[in-house]
Amino acid sequence: MNPKKNKPVIGITIGDINGVSAEVTMKALMDNRILKLVTPVIYAHGKALTFYRKHLKLEDFNFMQIRNIGEIHHKKVNVINVTEECPEVMPGTETSEAGKMALAALDHAIADIKDHKLDALVTAPLNKNNINAESLKFVGHTEYLTEAFEAKESMMFMVSEDMRVGLVSGHIPLSQVTESVTGHKIEQKLKIMLASLREDFGIEKPRIAVLGLNPHAGEDGLLGKEEIEIIQPAIREFKDKGHLIFGPYPSDGFFGMMHQKKFDGVLAMYHDQGLVPFKTLAFDNGVNFTAGLPIVRTSPDHGTAYNIAGKNLADEGSMRAAIFMAYDILSQKQPWEEDE
Structure with missing residues (x-):
C-alpha cells in the first residue's frame, strides 16, 4: 500500500448481496465528499456490484477491481473479490451462498485490518x-x-448527531437479561463508554x-429491586470517583421527555430498551459503533431489508453516516489531509 497515503483506508464489508447492503454502499460512495476524505475498499465481488x-x-x-489491498488506488473506490465465483444475485431472497460470501468478506477484511x-x-x-452453521x-x-x-469486553454503541446509547446486554434472549445485569457488567460498560466518549468523540x-x-x-x-x-x-461508585453518572431513570419518561439531549451518553440495560427509542428517533442517520475494540468499526443501524431489496428504495443515509463517523473517530486519533 502507498506509504504516502494522506487519507485513511476504510474497508467496507458487503454483507448480504441479496439485501440492501450493496445498494446503500454504492449510493453512499456516490457522495463525492467521501472520496475526498477516505479511500474505500469494498470486500465483495465485482459482479455483484455490476x-x-x-x-x-x-x-x-x-x-476499480483490485486483487489485493496492495494494489489499492487512493482516488478510486476499490473492490476486492472475496470469493472466486460470485453467487447468483437474487434481491430479496435468503440464500446460503450469500451468507458464505458475507462471512468471507468479513473474514478477509479482518485479516487486512489485523495486518x-x-x-x-x-x-x-x-x-x-x-451465516449460522453447525x-x-x-x-x-x-x-x-x-x-x-x-x-x-466491548459495547454496542448506537450513535447519531445528538444521541449516543450503549447497552449493558446485547444479543441475548429477554429471559436472560435480568441475570446478565450485574454490578460488574454495568461497571465494565460504563468504563468502556467513558473511555469511548473521551477518546473517540473528544468529550473531556x-x-x-x-x-x-x-x-x-x-x-x-x-x-423490582435491581x-x-x-x-x-454501581452509579454511586463512579460518582464517588468524580464521574458525572446519573440515574437510574425510567426509560419511557426519559426518552419521552427527550432527556437524552442533556447527556453525552445513555446506558440502557438491554437491547430493545435502547434500540427502540434510538431507531425511532434516529433511524435515517444512526450508526452502530463498537466501543472497546482495538479497531474502529461502524455500521448502519438497519438490517438487510429484503422487502425492499433491488427496488431502489433503500435510504443510504445511515451507511453514509457510518463512513463519515469512522473518519471522524480516526481523526480524533490523528489528523488527516483532505484531497483537493
Missing part, C-alpha cells in the same frame, strides 16, 4: 440466519469482532445517564 449498478441504474457509481492495511472497518448489514454460531458483528480481536468530561431495568425504574423497590441493589451502587 449487477446492482445496472439493475438500479446507478451509472455514476464506478469502481495494518486498513485504518477502519464499516460493515454493511448481513443476515445471521444464512461449525459457527454467528450472533452478530459485535460479538464476532470482539472475539476476532480478543477484546476483553462526559455526562452519562443510566436507565433502570424495571418499569418506572423499580418504583422504589415495588416493581435498581436499589445493583444499579444504584
